[in-house]
Amino acid sequence: MTKADIVNDIAKSTGIDKATVLTTVEAFMETVKDSLSKNENVYLRGFGSFIIKQRAEKTARNISKNTTIIIPAHNIPSFKPAKTFVSVVK
Numbered sequence: 001m002t003k004a005d006i007v008n009d010i011a012k013s014t015g016i017d018k019a020t021v022l023t024t025v026e027a028f029m030e031t032v033k034d035s036l037s038k039n040e041n042v043y044l045r046g047f048g049s050f051i052i053k054q055r056a057e058k059t060a061r062n063i064s065k066n067t068t069i070i071i072p073a074h075n076i077p078s079f080k081p082a083k084t085f086v087s088v089v090k
Contacts, residue, residue, distance in 0.1 A: 036077050048081040 007025055011018045032050050035042050042050040057073040081089075 039075070044082075046082055046084050048079055048085055051078050051080055052076070053078045 003025065007018055007021045010016070010021045010025070014021070032042050036050060036052055039052055041052065044050075052075045055074050055076060058071050059068055060071050061068050
């Protein structure tokens with residue numbers, strides 16, 4: 001399912017025009033990205049949590065050049081679904 005499909009489904013089920021729904025969906029995604037960039041987790045009760053996971057520094061190998069490189073510690077975004085969300089998907 002794409003963002004356009006989500007917008008179409010919401011527009012059909014609510015009766016709101018697609019342009020307004022698209023603006024709302026994009027504003028939601030921007031808000032989540034802004035919060036995560038500030039190291040603030042986003043909790044949506046009954047749906048899940050958008051969280052920041054911290055990856056430790058590690059050593060990796062470049063097989064073709066036979067060299068090792070150090071990958072610095074960094075943060076990555078992650079999604080953890082709520083229990084009710086998981087129970088519906090199963």
